[in-house]
Amino acid sequence: MVKRTLTDKLAILSDAAKYDASCASSGGEKRDSRDGKGMGSSGGSGICHAYAPDGRCISLLKILMTNFCIYDCAYCINRASSRVERARFSVEEVVSLTVEFYRRNYIEGLFLSSGIIRSPDDTMADMVRIARNLRQEENFRGYIHLKTIPSASQELIDEAGKWADRLSINVEMPTEKSLTEFAPEKSAKNIRQSMAGVRMRREESRSGPSFRGKRPARFAPAGQSTQVIVGADGASDRTILTQSAGLYASYGLSRVYYSAFSPIPDPAKALPLKPPPLVREHRLYQADWLLRFYGFGVEEIGGGSGMLDLEVDPKTAWALEHRERFPVDVNRASREELLRVPGFGTKTVGRILAARRRGLVRYEHLKAMGAVMKNAQAFIVAGGWSPRGMLEADALRARFAPQPQQMALF
Amino acid sequence: MRQVVLPRVGTVAAWRREARALAAAGVPAEEVIWSVGGASGDLFAAGGEGRTGALPRTPEYFRQEEAGTRLRLPKAAVDTIESAMCHSDRERFARGYRLVLRLSRGEAVWGDRADADVGCVLRQAKAVGRDIHKMHAFVRFREVEGTGARRAFAAWFEPEHNCVERGTPFFAKRFGDMDWVIATPGVTARFVEGRLSFEETGDVARPPEDATEELWRTYYASIFNPARLMVKAMCAEMPKKYWKNLPEAELIPGLVAGAEARVRQMAETAPAAVPHGRAEKVRERTRALLAEAEPDDALGRLHREIGACARCGICPKATAPVPGEGPVSAELMIVGEQPGDHEDLSGRPFVGPSGRLLDESAEAAGLDRGAAYVTNAVKGFKYAPRGKRRIHSKPDAGEVERCRWWLDLERELVAPKLILSMGATAAEALTGTGKGILKRRGRIEEAEDGTPVLLTMHPSYLLRIPDAGRAEAERAAFREDLGAAARLLQGMA
Numbered sequence: 001m002v003k004r005t006l007t008d009k010l011a012i013l014s015d016a017a018k019y020d021a022s023c024a025s026s027g028g029e030k031r032d033s034r035d036g037k038g039m040g041s042s043g044g045s046g047i048c049h050a051y052a053p054d055g056r057c058i059s060l061l062k063i064l065m066t067n068f069c070i071y072d073c074a075y076c077i078n079r080a081s082s083r084v085e086r087a088r089f090s091v092e093e094v095v096s097l098t099v100e101f102y103r104r105n106y107i108e109g110l111f112l113s114s115g116i117i118r119s120p121d122d123t124m125a126d127m128v129r130i131a132r133n134l135r136q137e138e139n140f141r142g143y144i145h146l147k148t149i150p151s152a153s154q155e156l157i158d159e160a161g162k163w164a165d166r167l168s169i170n171v172e173m174p175t176e177k178s179l180t181e182f183a184p185e186k187s188a189k190n191i192r193q194s195m196a197g198v199r200m201r202r203e204e205s206r207s208g209p210s211f212r213g214k215r216p217a218r219f220a221p222a223g224q225s226t227q228v229i230v231g232a233d234g235a236s237d238r239t240i241l242t243q244s245a246g247l248y249a250s251y252g253l254s255r256v257y258y259s260a261f262s263p264i265p266d267p268a269k270a271l272p273l274k275p276p277p278l279v280r281e282h283r284l285y286q287a288d289w290l291l292r293f294y295g296f297g298v299e300e301i302g303g304g305s306g307m308l309d310l311e312v313d314p315k316t317a318w319a320l321e322h323r324e325r326f327p328v329d330v331n332r333a334s335r336e337e338l339l340r341v342p343g344f345g346t347k348t349v350g351r352i353l354a355a356r357r358r359g360l361v362r363y364e365h366l367k368a369m370g371a372v373m374k375n376a377q378a379f380i381v382a383g384g385w386s387p388r389g390m391l392e393a394d395a396l397r398a399r400f401a402p403q404p405q406q407m408a409l410f
Numbered sequence: 411m412r413q414v415v416l417p418r419v420g421t422v423a424a425w426r427r428e429a430r431a432l433a434a435a436g437v438p439a440e441e442v443i444w445s446v447g448g449a450s451g452d453l454f455a456a457g458g459e460g461r462t463g464a465l466p467r468t469p470e471y472f473r474q475e476e477a478g479t480r481l482r483l484p485k486a487a488v489d490t491i492e493s494a495m496c497h498s499d500r501e502r503f504a505r506g507y508r509l510v511l512r513l514s515r516g517e518a519v520w521g522d523r524a525d526a527d528v529g530c531v532l533r534q535a536k537a538v539g540r541d542i543h544k545m546h547a548f549v550r551f552r553e554v555e556g557t558g559a560r561r562a563f564a565a566w567f568e569p570e571h572n573c574v575e576r577g578t579p580f581f582a583k584r585f586g587d588m589d590w591v592i593a594t595p596g597v598t599a600r601f602v603e604g605r606l607s608f609e610e611t612g613d614v615a616r617p618p619e620d621a622t623e624e625l626w627r628t629y630y631a632s633i634f635n636p637a638r639l640m641v642k643a644m645c646a647e648m649p650k651k652y653w654k655n656l657p658e659a660e661l662i663p664g665l666v667a668g669a670e671a672r673v674r675q676m677a678e679t680a681p682a683a684v685p686h687g688r689a690e691k692v693r694e695r696t697r698a699l700l701a702e703a704e705p706d707d708a709l710g711r712l713h714r715e716i717g718a719c720a721r722c723g724i725c726p727k728a729t730a731p732v733p734g735e736g737p738v739s740a741e742l743m744i745v746g747e748q749p750g751d752h753e754d755l756s757g758r759p760f761v762g763p764s765g766r767l768l769d770e771s772a773e774a775a776g777l778d779r780g781a782a783y784v785t786n787a788v789k790g791f792k793y794a795p796r797g798k799r800r801i802h803s804k805p806d807a808g809e810v811e812r813c814r815w816w817l818d819l820e821r822e823l824v825a826p827k828l829i830l831s832m833g834a835t836a837a838e839a840l841t842g843t844g845k846g847i848l849k850r851r852g853r854i855e856e857a858e859d860g861t862p863v864l865l866t867m868h869p870s871y872l873l874r875i876p877d878a879g880r881a882e883a884e885r886a887a888f889r890e891d892l893g894a895a896a897r898l899l900q901g902m903a
Contacts, residue, residue, distance in 0.1 A: 006625070007624070007625060007628050010625060010628050010629055010632070011628050011631075011632045012632075014628075014629050014632040014633045015632040015633070017633070018632070018633045018634070018635050019635070032583035032584065032586065033583065033584065033585065033586030033587055034582065034583050034586050034604075035586060036586045036587050036604050037586070037587065038586065038587060039584075039585060039586070039587050039588070040584060041580075041583050041584040047543070047546050047547045048547055048647065049547050049548070050547075050548075050630060050648065050656065050658055051643070051644040051647045051648040052630065052633055052634040052635075052644065052665075053634055053639060053640070053641055053644050053662055053665050053666050053669070054634055054635045054636075054637075054638040054639060054640055054644070055638070055640030055641075055642070055643025055644050055647075056635075056638070057647065058630070058633060061629065062633060070692050070695065070696040070699070071696060072689065072692070072693050072696075080688075080689045080692040080693060080696070081689030081692075081693075097625070100622050100625075101622070101625075101626060101629075103551065103553075103561070103563065103585070103588065104550060104551045104552070104553075104563070104620075104622060104623075104626070105549050105550060105551050105565070105581075106550070106626050119699055139587075151700065175726075176720075176726050185693075185696055185697075185700060188726070189717075189718075189729070189730045192728075192729045192730065193729055193730055193757065195729075196729045196754070196755040196756070196757075197755075199755060200755050200756060245795040246727055246795050248795065248797070248798060249793070249795030249796065249797065249798060249799055249800045250728075250729065250754075250755075250795075250800060252798055262635060262637050262638065263637050263673065263676045263677060264676065265675075265676050265679060266679060267676075267679065275637065278638060278640075292797070298795075351523070354521065355522070355523075355524075358519060358522065362524075364524075365523070365524045368523035368524055368529055369523055
């Protein structure tokens with residue numbers, strides 16, 4: 001085989017990494033290099049240093065250490081039976097790419113994942129070595145996200161959490177059954193146990209109260225996340241969201257990422273021919289937010305079919321189904337009621353509650369508070385505003401759904 | 411009318427000083443004309459003596475101060491107003507001064523977005539914040555020749571607002587071990603040997619391209635997924651006005667144009683009918699690699715079977731079934747209800763708060779927990795998710811019945827002389843009914859096979875009693891039951 005150049009490897013191994021949705025670099029430990037002895041800073045909100053034409057942010061150098069893999073997961077471009085080009089970075093190459101990119105302000109840090117070579121432990125050990133080198137030899141204080149390898153030993157995960165800001169392991173599929181079907185070498189139980197281990201280590205590492213009363217975790221300070229592939233199996237949105245609710249409750253995950261299964265070069269036979277619409281992924285994120293920040297329960301989201309409405313966002317869809325709970329009076333309603341109004345976000349609700357102490361909140365104030373009035377107006381009563389017949393109108397849904405398009409005449 | 415000319419470097423700090431002095435002198439907002447230009451920041455080096463302001467510190471100035479307004483503002487307001495003063499709007503200084511006066515006199519309330527001045531300042535501060543954020547994102551350094559041991563980098567950036575002074579301390583924190591220069595059309599920030607300074611930009615030449623940029627472009631092109639083309643989303647976050655200084659932006663038109671063909675090609679690639687020969691071999695080797703060694707004792711094998719159980723819906727939603735723990739030769743078997751949050755995470759029975767209470771009580775009662783086999787009637791954690799927590803839910807009769815399969819096997823293997831049954835669920839699994847546990851506690855009943863079963867309460871019940879007096883009484887009774895178990899075992903020996 002011809003020896004590959006660094007550029008070739010980078011092309012192959014970043015191409016192989018692009019199916020992971022996560023690129024977050026926010027949260028975690030506050031660090032900087034004002035002392036002049038190292039490089040990098042982290043903590044606070046993340047920064048997206050570029051956007052690719054797919055609309056996704058590029059915040060981290062997202063690469064695989066290698067795309068050789070002994071697993072054969074049907075949805076994955078790097079599965080053992082795929083005919084893609086293979087490459088492998090050395091530890092030093094990854095470290096140097098990260099440092100040089102970081103110094104030029106291209107990235108916030110490294111997101112390292114890998115195909116599994118030789119054995120899970122061998123692979124994980126190399127990944128840990130990269131993180132340790134960055135921290136100890138390069139004094140790198142930027143962000144590191146390591147994707148842990150399923151079935152890697154607890155000692156390696158323990159060391160990974162010492163160097164990395166975030167650890168993640170992908171649950172991949174909405175149900176155990178489809179995981180067994182699509183990824184025969186992976187075990188759902190194993191993946192859950194790995195997440196349980198990370199949560200326990202994080203809790204053990206919270207020591208010494210900070211002056212805000214919150215005790216920060218030293219182990220994987222930016223928490224853990226996971227990703228689930230949407231549309232490869234037949235799972236409904238409610239099945240997917242039920243799994244997420246369980247994961248958030250069980251392992252204190254920072255995020256569950258939904259990734260609409262993407263067509264790949266050299267697909268496996270087990271995959272459906274057509275990818276799901278990207279808007280499904282978007283609706284799942286919206287619903288995920290409703291679960292976490294808006295007090296919705298899984299059973300409230302999505303209608304009888306268990307599928308989210310693709311035309312209308314899940315909160316509006318819920319409001320249209322529950323018109324008897326509206327209009328909500330913005331001057332009297334509780335926080336919980338306000339959070340359920342379409343067009344009101346958590347910040348807007350906070351501002352409304354603060355403004356109510358100063359006096360009557362009028363319709364025209366709401367826009368300045370960040371409300372999307374086009375969505376909200378039918379569902380609220382405010383100073384100088386009442387929706388009158390809007391709420392009862394049969395055509396209310398049509399105000400939100402996209403206009404029907406006439407079929408083109410040929 | 412008073413004319414106040416602010417310097418190009420140190421503009422906001424100068425505005426603040428001037429505003430404070432003007433307010434003290436009681437100068438109304440509409441009598442001041444603000445502008446930027448002319449003098450450089452050096453004038454301020456002399457500690458305020460070279461002020462461009464209209465008010466020298468004369469006795470008259472101090473008399474006026476008494477008549478004027480003393481500025482008192484909420485802390486959050488000061489920071490936001492200063493941020494808004496970096497905006498490119500020419501009216502910003504006048505508006506800022508007017509707002510500062512109105513806030514101090516109580517004519518406006520900070521945070522009231524319905525007020526025109528407050529609303530505008532908040533909007534402009536947000537625009538500046540966004541511009542600074544984009545600066546942090548889109549500055550691209552190129553390596554240049556350094557003078558000392560530190561590596562040196564330079565960048566050219568064109569922000570929309572005057573945010574160099576406010577935005578660059580971020581880079582000083584981030585790139586503490588290198589020297590760098592960020593030049594913009596107005597002001598240049600220079601970080602040398604750990605010191606950050608600002609000057610008016612003299613040289614507008616862009617730094618020469620460096621070799622790493624080609625690698626970065628390779629990365630940018632490869633990380634793009636043509637199957638998800640969303641140009642609008644990209645342009646919303648990376649507006650075109652920034653493109654001219656981004657090395658990767660020149661690739662965008664080509665990537666967008668080529669995307670459709672790449673997707674078509676993927677769609678036309680049929681799945682390989684026969685996977686290549688190597689794959690089957692790899693799969694087999696992987697299977698062998700992942701296969702776990704068979705435990706060599708019967709209890710180990712049973713635990714492994716329990717671990718793989720999916721007889722009901724509980725365990726796939728929890729982490730994993732939690733088998734019992736303890737020596738196979740144990741004379742005492744302790745049976746609880748089901749694992750809780752801690753037990754589920756660690757995969758071991760009674761390690762959470764209930765486990766600690768059990769340990770303490772057993773020690774006080776002279777019962778050796780380490781010598782006992784500890785397990786649960788139901789092996790999985792049944793819960794309802796509530797945000798970031800799991801709320802315990804009681805297993806139903808069907809689930810208890812199904813899981814009894816495992817409990818019976820454990821009992822058969824361990825063959826204890828005595829079983830301590832804690833709580834209603836355990837009683838149900840062991841004696842057939844969990845009813846009336848409050849009355850039955852302390853009694854000895856029999857399991858199906860005749861093994862004596864001593865009934866007591868579940869420690870988690872003891873933890874939930876709100877009344878301190880009653881809780882203590884119940885705990886004492888629990889210790890007594892454990893003590894009775896210890897005495898019974900001694901009698902049996």
